[in-house]
Amino acid sequence: MKKCLLILASLVFIGFQASAQKVEFEEFDLDNGLHVILHQDNTAPVITVSVMYDVGGKDLGGSPEAPRTGFAHFFEHLLFEGTKNIGKGEYSKIISANGGNNNANTSLDRTYYYEVFPSNNLELGLWLESERMLHPVIDQVGVDTQNEVVKEEKRLRYDNSPYGQFLFAVSENLFKVHPYKNKNIGEMSDLDESTLEEFKDYHKKWYGPNNATLVLAGDFETAKAKALVKKYFKDIPKGNTPVRNFPKEAEITETIEAKFYDPNIQVPAIITAYKTPGFKERDAYVLSMVSAYLSGGKSSKLYKKIVDDKKMALQVGAINIDQMDYSIYALYGLPLGEVTLEALLAEIDEEIVKMQSELITERDYQKLQNIFENRFVNSNSSIEGIAGSLATYYTLYDDVNLINNEIDIYRSITRQEIQDVVKKYLNPNQRVELEYLPEEKTNN
Structure with a gap:
């Protein structure tokens, strides 16, 4: 009973924090x-x-x-x-x-x-x-x-x-x-x-x-x-009204294989990148939750499995790079020891397939909700942060009120929706597979 009361009290406290930050x-x-x-x-x-x-x-x-x-x-x-x-x-x-x-x-x-x-x-x-x-x-x-x-x-x-x-x-x-x-x-x-x-x-x-x-x-x-x-x-003259007309990107329907050579590294990396919706789209919010699920700290799925348990990688993660017209969703890993890039990619893909095949657990879902509640509270905790958010939500999202109610979008995302979005966007035939490699030194 005491444990239940403590859980209830913590939930009330989180709710109070969220509303108090309006x-x-x-x-x-x-x-x-x-x-x-x-x-x-x-x-x-x-x-x-x-x-x-x-x-x-x-x-x-x-x-x-x-x-x-x-x-x-x-x-x-x-x-x-x-x-x-x-x-x-x-x-x-x-x-x-x-x-x-x-x-x-x-x-x-x-x-x-x-x-x-x-x-x-x-x-x-x-x-x-x-x-x-x-x-x-x-x-x-x-x-x-x-x-x-x-x-x-x-x-x-x-x-x-x-x-x-x-x-x-x-x-x-x-x-x-x-x-x-x-x-x-x-x-x-x-x-x-x-x-x-x-x-x-x-x-x-x-x-x-x-x-x-x-x-x-x-x-x-x-x-x-x-x-x-x-x-x-008020006396600054009005400027021109800029017009944008950017070309549309075609859908990716086959895996794009690429290599990039970096002279500043010794350990290679494998990166998979997907072209995903712009940040105003609901699916972009869902993908942010997918990133937090996969690599939001050392207890996240990718880190726990591939770095801690299997010791196959020095580092592994997922990044949702929000942009207006198209976002980028990227997964990456740096192999440990003799582990190949192919083997590391297979381990990463296994977690994606698992998300496509079954719902995340209720416990993991509640953890995600807590993460985004905490981010929401922290984003409105400083005057400098509030100023940046107000400017961003007006200029890029056309909705200043998101500073107070964007959290409601995350609260409304379901486990089924998370599975559906992973199925929709994170497939091998929709991505770039990039080997990020050390540049070999040449002797003159």
């Missing part, structure tokens, strides 16, 4: 098309000012005759160079001198900038982002400077990092016509060959207020915040 927000639009989201939370004297632009690595620069990769990521760097009213290299210095920190990141689908300040610097944060939107200095000096920065980032994070080109190798084999086949960081030859006018045209096309979402989260007074937003952003 995020209140207010939205409005300026006449120039800028969408603004306010989340007031006066529990701590901190604010986050962020802007998400609806432009990512899939949006190529250059021209239809000479498309250029890597432009969105390049602008993530370039828009820190300075503005008409902020000197070269002074942007981040101003932020740190006023007790703040800042960062930016780019995916294939969007670009995100944010600052975190003591709340008495709300106006400063808004001015900085309005300067970035209205008055950036895009000149040859800045382009040349950031070109070298991006090249160094590519060398450090990808070219010289073990398994650093894993995602590139998968994408270029999985996608044939959609720009998801390209590297988010871009090809350095594309950036080298791009003209200053091409960079200016790209900024004009994608970085207007009507292609952006501004989020304020934290300790502010709403009426004052609205007045400051209008003061700094």
